Amino acid sequence: MTKAWRGPAVSLETARRFSIAPMMDWTDRHCRQLHRLLSRHSLLFTEMVTSGAIVHGDAARHLRYDEAVEHPIALQIGGSDPAELAQAIRIANDFGYDEINLNVGCPSDRVQSGKFGACLMAEPDLVAECVRAMRDATDRPITVKCRIGIDDQDTEESLDRFADKMAEAGVAALYVHARKAWLQGLSPKENRTIPPLDYPRVYRLRQRMAPLPTMINGGIETLEAAEAHLEHMDGVMLGRAAYHNPMLLAEVDRRFFGAEVERLDLLQIMTAMASYAEVQLGQGQRLNNIARHMLGLANGRPGARQFRQILSVDACRPKAGPEVFMHALSVVEDRAEAVAS
Incomplete structure (x- = not known):
């Protein structure tokens, strides 16, 4: 039986205003415990978990979290087999996540060899099929995190086509890393810094996709920069800045959610x-x-x-x-x- 949805401290739609990016080997449950201590309202993400690990491995080890503390929380999942993704989601339903996010942005070699992550941006029809299968398996919102493109793609045409397919498939929101992923010639580490950031391209996408919530990610180092992005976007997502300098999260609830909260020392x-x-x-x-x-x-x-x-x-x-x-x-x-x- 699916667990009752206890619900986050704020609505999921509100929480998306400021989220902390899913990061492999970083945003585990211990990390999220610290981040939730610093910010009650931000949307937290798990590390990416593959559909195969959930279906064929120790699902509880991959999916358990502190239900009393971590909401609002999104599970990020990786995969490209619609049937397996749906099966994984049905298992994940028992853990009561607030949102399920499909990874279409990770550029690592391991992800490419498994045919999921950023390489799927070349196959929007398949991703749309995955989204539909996931939606049919849960009552939780399904979202997608992607890049603005990969390799030699034209980021205007290809990103618009990809986003349109996601909207048609019924995604609840898009999270867009404002860099291309170069799957040929750059390492995963280089893909985090070398491809140039193109924030205006993500702004244009948000204008085009409205009212579909669209959040921006990539290279955002300060809360001041995050506030500037919110003039154009529905939400911002911080990754490494939030991880390496976690105390900045202590200001998030006040500055982004208008919450009168005690700032922990x-x-x-x-x-x-x-x-x-x-x-x-x-x-x-x-x-x-x-x-x-x-x-x-x-x-x-x-x-x-x-x-x-x-x-x-x-x-x-x-x-x-x-x-x-x-x-x-x-x-x-x-x-x-x-x-x-």
Whole structure:
């Protein structure tokens, strides 16, 4: 039986105003725990999970999350077989995600070899078939995350055609990374920086697709830049900036959602994450798997380098516990007192 949809703190449509991008090997449930602590209203995404991993693997391991904390949350899924995607979605229904997002933007070699991700931008008809199959398998909204094009595609003609196919298939929203993906000649890392950003192309797409919600992603480094994009778009999606400098998320609820919320300080965040880590360690998790997401919390503060070192090194030691977090915090606090005196 499908679990009752408990619902997010804000409506899904509102949450899309500011979202944190799905990032492989980064936005796991420990990362999302931290991000939700910093922002209650942002839309969180899982890492991409392939349809095959859900159907043929340990679905619970891939799909479980903290239902009491992580909403609003979207599951990002990768695949190109409509029947398998539908089967995966039926399994995912039991986990109560707020949104299901199909990855049509990842340029990695592993994704290409599996015929999903950005290479699917060359096959909009197949993607549309996948979207229809996914919609038939759930009552949750199906969305797509894509690039503005791949390789030698004309980004005006090909992106419009792709978006039209998605709209016809009934997607609830589009998330567009404002770069091409060069599948031939560039590594996945190079694809994050070398292809030039083309924000005006995404703005034009949003105008053309309205009222279909269209969000922009790619190269957005500050909240000021995100606010500027919102003059043209329905929402913004931050990726690496939010991950490497997580404290910027502490301002998101106030600036993007008009929420009167307490801005947590570093002491409150580290204390909360220490409590979370204690529970997770009791369930067999390792401290370094949590600590690695916290390295940027003290960026710009005296003692930040030692803070990162403690979390990077001490958290990997055998039997490391939550006291590592409090030790890292004490270094920053001691340095702050020294500077103030």
